Amino acid sequence: MYKQELDQRAQTELLRIAEAWYDQMHGGEVPSIALPTRTKQNIEFDDESEVWKYGEKESLRSAHTAKSALHLLKMAYVIGFLKQQLTENRSSTLRELYYISEGWKRAKFGAQDESNFLIEDLEILTTLQREAFHLRPEEDGASIFGPLRIRESTRRGIREIHCRDDVGEAGYGIPNNVEGLDFIDHDAKMVIAIETGGMYARLQENGFDEEHDAILVHLKGQPARSTRRVLHMLSDRFNLPITVFTDGDPWSYRIFASVAYGSIKSAHMSELLATPRAQFIGVQPSDIADYELPSDKLSDKDIQALKAELTDPRFDTEYWRFQIRRQLELGLKSEQQAFAARGLDFVTKEYLPARLTEMGVL
Amino acid sequence: MPFVFGKLLYGSRFHQIRQSRGQQGIGISAAVLYAQLTTGLPAVITTRTGALEPAHRFSLRIRVETNEPEILEHVEVDWDRTHGTRVEIEFRASLAAKKRLVEYLRSTGVVNPHARIRAEIDGDAFLSDRVVDEPLVPPKAIKPHPLGIELGQLARMVAGSKGTLAPFLVDQFVRVGAKTAEEICTAADLTPSSRVENLSGEDVSRLLAALQSVRVPPPPTTQCLSPIGEELLVRGLSAEYRMDFVAARTRPSAVYGGHPFMVEAALGYGGKLPAEGNAQLMRFANRVPLIYQQGACTTTHCVAEVNWRSYGLSQAGLPQGPLLILVHIASTNVPFTSESKDAIATIPEIEREVMLALQDLGRDLRTFLSRRDRTRLAEERARAVCAILPELAAKVAEVTGRPLPDISPIEGQIMRKVVAKKRTRDGRVEIEVQNHTSRELALQVFEQSEDQAEDAVPAPDFATALDDLVTRVWQVTLAPGGAWRAAYTGRGSGTIDLRGVDEHQKVVVDLDV
Numbered sequence: 001m002y003k004q005e006l007d008q009r010a011q012t013e014l015l016r017i018a019e020a021w022y023d024q025m026h027g028g029e030v031p032s033i034a035l036p037t038r039t040k041q042n043i044e045f046d047d048e049s050e051v052w053k054y055g056e057k058e059s060l061r062s063a064h065t066a067k068s069a070l071h072l073l074k075m076a077y078v079i080g081f082l083k084q085q086l087t088e089n090r091s092s093t094l095r096e097l098y099y100i101s102e103g104w105k106r107a108k109f110g111a112q113d114e115s116n117f118l119i120e121d122l123e124i125l126t127t128l129q130r131e132a133f134h135l136r137p138e139e140d141g142a143s144i145f146g147p148l149r150i151r152e153s154t155r156r157g158i159r160e161i162h163c164r165d166d167v168g169e170a171g172y173g174i175p176n177n178v179e180g181l182d183f184i185d186h187d188a189k190m191v192i193a194i195e196t197g198g199m200y201a202r203l204q205e206n207g208f209d210e211e212h213d214a215i216l217v218h219l220k221g222q223p224a225r226s227t228r229r230v231l232h233m234l235s236d237r238f239n240l241p242i243t244v245f246t247d248g249d250p251w252s253y254r255i256f257a258s259v260a261y262g263s264i265k266s267a268h269m270s271e272l273l274a275t276p277r278a279q280f281i282g283v284q285p286s287d288i289a290d291y292e293l294p295s296d297k298l299s300d301k302d303i304q305a306l307k308a309e310l311t312d313p314r315f316d317t318e319y320w321r322f323q324i325r326r327q328l329e330l331g332l333k334s335e336q337q338a339f340a341a342r343g344l345d346f347v348t349k350e351y352l353p354a355r356l357t358e359m360g361v362l
Numbered sequence: 363m364p365f366v367f368g369k370l371l372y373g374s375r376f377h378q379i380r381q382s383r384g385q386q387g388i389g390i391s392a393a394v395l396y397a398q399l400t401t402g403l404p405a406v407i408t409t410r411t412g413a414l415e416p417a418h419r420f421s422l423r424i425r426v427e428t429n430e431p432e433i434l435e436h437v438e439v440d441w442d443r444t445h446g447t448r449v450e451i452e453f454r455a456s457l458a459a460k461k462r463l464v465e466y467l468r469s470t471g472v473v474n475p476h477a478r479i480r481a482e483i484d485g486d487a488f489l490s491d492r493v494v495d496e497p498l499v500p501p502k503a504i505k506p507h508p509l510g511i512e513l514g515q516l517a518r519m520v521a522g523s524k525g526t527l528a529p530f531l532v533d534q535f536v537r538v539g540a541k542t543a544e545e546i547c548t549a550a551d552l553t554p555s556s557r558v559e560n561l562s563g564e565d566v567s568r569l570l571a572a573l574q575s576v577r578v579p580p581p582p583t584t585q586c587l588s589p590i591g592e593e594l595l596v597r598g599l600s601a602e603y604r605m606d607f608v609a610a611r612t613r614p615s616a617v618y619g620g621h622p623f624m625v626e627a628a629l630g631y632g633g634k635l636p637a638e639g640n641a642q643l644m645r646f647a648n649r650v651p652l653i654y655q656q657g658a659c660t661t662t663h664c665v666a667e668v669n670w671r672s673y674g675l676s677q678a679g680l681p682q683g684p685l686l687i688l689v690h691i692a693s694t695n696v697p698f699t700s701e702s703k704d705a706i707a708t709i710p711e712i713e714r715e716v717m718l719a720l721q722d723l724g725r726d727l728r729t730f731l732s733r734r735d736r737t738r739l740a741e742e743r744a745r746a747v748c749a750i751l752p753e754l755a756a757k758v759a760e761v762t763g764r765p766l767p768d769i770s771p772i773e774g775q776i777m778r779k780v781v782a783k784k785r786t787r788d789g790r791v792e793i794e795v796q797n798h799t800s801r802e803l804a805l806q807v808f809e810q811s812e813d814q815a816e817d818a819v820p821a822p823d824f825a826t827a828l829d830d831l832v833t834r835v836w837q838v839t840l841a842p843g844g845a846w847r848a849a850y851t852g853r854g855s856g857t858i859d860l861r862g863v864d865e866h867q868k869v870v871v872d873l874d875v
Contacts, residue, residue: 018761025755025767030776063754064776066746073750076757083761106753 013126032062145171146215248283285327417441469651510620528554606632623693774798786854811856
């Protein structure tokens with residue numbers, strides 16, 4: 001029943017867009033649609049939810065120009081397709097949607113980025129998640145390893161899984177749609193989200209999760225929405241401290257920012273996806289110097305990215321300004337696995353306990 | 363009259379200082395001679411000076427030994443023309459240069475818009491029709507200018523005169539007053555009161571040097587030159603070539619070395635001109651087309667010298683693209699590079715005027731091109747929107763489950779134009795024209811299709827079939843905001859167009875494509 005209501009709501013919200021255009025055209029008006037401007041200049045901090053959301057700036061897409069008219073046409077086609085999908089209770093991946101558009105002649109998408117972007121537009125306009133349209137990303141969510149028991153309703157029935165005792169070394173794989181996921185209980189004191197698979201395996205091998213009662217989450221680079229949603233839910237549901245352990249370069253800081261503050265691309269869902277209380281472990285630029293980590297020189301692109309972050313409102317804190325400036329001074333970056341230079345146990349025996357204590361997590 | 367045709371070097375222009383086609387009295391008499399040499403037949407000339415005068419017909423030859431005309435027959439005849447001259451010559455020649463010949467005739471037509479030129483060459487008819495009805499005003503001769511005179515001419519003038527030197531100078535030269543005459547005499551070391559008939563050859567040489575050393579105002583230019591004029595150049599060119607843009611410039615008259623001259627130029631762009639390759643260059647001297655030795659001509663150098671890139675054209679020496687450049691130099695003494703009169707010599711004063719005229723025209727062309735690009739861009743935009751909106755309307759109607767909304771008001775809002783649409787639905791072809799401009803328009807809806815459309819409502823005002831293709835025309839008057847519709851049974855395989863509406867004012871959309 002709940003699902004049907006959700007489907008009904010998705011359909012109504014989608015049709016509302018098309019109906020607005022119909023009314024505009026019927027009334028002799030050029031059809032148009034207003035959307036928030038999706039750039040870093042237009043994200044604002046929401047004090048209440050403590051996440052970054054889109055600001056007041058809107059851009060109007062009106063069929064006065066061919067480009068915008070085509071955008072509206074594509075959106076109309078997508079709405080038509082989603083309506084049909086909801087009615088028939090089917091689902092598809094974002095990639096499938098892109099291929100389905102092949103048959104839409106003029107309204108066909110040039111690249112998948114374009115269709116993904118358009119779906120995000122629809123999320124903003126309907127205030128629903130794409131899952132509500134029965135759309136899912138094709139990429140895997142990341143994996144979880146640690147003292148956590150969850151319940152997942154799969155296509156083959158409901159499964160209860162303990163994320164350490166019931167899974168292999170790869171951990172529990174986070175499904176694409178995590179709305180059907182229940183967190184039952186846990187024995188953890190914290191969650192560590194880790195950028196690279198190497199470090200994830202290192203912590204497992206060294207038994208860090210058992211020693212310190214930690215839930216390990218492998219982010220697999222820039223985390224998928226479902227991964228961020230899981231972190232948000234873990235923080236929300238169990239009030240566990242969420243920490244993020246990445247490489248020490250500008251791109252990794254963005255991984256942390258998208259976990260903690262929300263990404264620019266999906267700022268309309270920040271409330272659901274971001275975990276404002278997430279803390280950054282490292283590798284901090286100061287760690288590179290303090291631990292004399294093996295390092296590489298910053299490339300021109302790295303420097304550009306760091307400078308861009310200095311103007312990014314999400315990094316506009318004393319901590320980040322200090323760290324980014326420090327890194328620009330050093331001109332160096334280090335990977336998280338660089339700790340291996342001081343022995344395989346160094347990261348679990350020395351660095352993390354010290355750093356987590358400093359952060360007040362241990 | 364017989365001397366004109368039957369005596370070589372019988373120049374009407376000799377030492378007449380005015381612009382004219384011929385110069386030395388060779389052209390027509392040489393043609394008569396050529397005919398006589400190749401066929402042995404005499405030239406037949408019929409001429410009449412007015413309706414009240416009888417027409418005369420001469421049959422004549424040139425007596426080669428004495429260079430005198432030999433009249434074989436002279437009769438008064440009835441002629442259906444009130445005035446004019448007809449020349450009949452028969453000669454043997456090859457038509458190898460036929461293309462050049464036609465080019466010559468066409469070029470002549472362009473700069474002589476008052477003339478109708480008709481020719482039939484090898485069975486191919488050529489016609490360059492008259493675009494103006496007023497004949498040209500013949501230029502008036504002026505007296506020589508001190509700067510432009512040569513020794514022989516001066517000697518002849520001296521030989522033919524009597525009296526004292528000062529009045530001779532004042533009378534015989536333009537722009538020479540008593541004071542200037544005195545200056546000239548002083549410079550020539552002659553007394554103003556010396557008798558002209560007593561001047562020695564050496565005196566004449568000194569006099570020439572003196573004439574050319576004294577500062578004299580430039581000669582009057584207007585009455586002795588016969589420019590074509592900007593308007594007639596444009597009309598002449600437009601009559602011969604289909605172009606999107608034509609402009610012409612007549613520069614103010616100027617002087618080089620005592621000879622008045624005037625530069626005229628015209629630019630044509632687009633239309634049926636060849637889109638690739640060098641611009642087409644048309645050169646004229648005193649309304650005579652210059653066909654050969656283009657590379658040696660100062661006008662060619664000038665054209666290559668102008669930076670056409672800054673006017674929006676590509677350039678490789680000569681400018682490239684669908685461009686036609688016309689340069690006309692009118693002068694009492696056109697400075698040719700050689701006796702064959704194929705190319706104009708490089709004279710700084712002339713060069714300067716040609717450059718200025720071309721640059722001026724280049725700026726006009728640039729304005730035209732940028733405006734055209736803007737209009738084209740706006741039109742493309744509107745056309746693109748116009749093609750997408752019906753689809754959007756259809757899709758939105760489908761998704762919302764409502765009837766198809768009428769989007770023509772939106773189109774009008776976007777276009778502010780006349781919109782013609784053709785759409786085929788269920789075996790019915792519908793044509794719709796909407797006037798979104800602010801003016802009332804009278805236009806023709808022009809359709810070509812394989813459909814017979816006998817049930818067309820309203821019936822076309824005109825219909826004609828060629829093979830399977832039927833052309834239909836409807837005459838339509840549309841008030842601002844008005845709409846017109848026609849429909850018939852058919853497959854809608856054809857094309858529609860609007861006539862009588864400015865190209866940038868109309869948008870024709872085929873919704874079947």
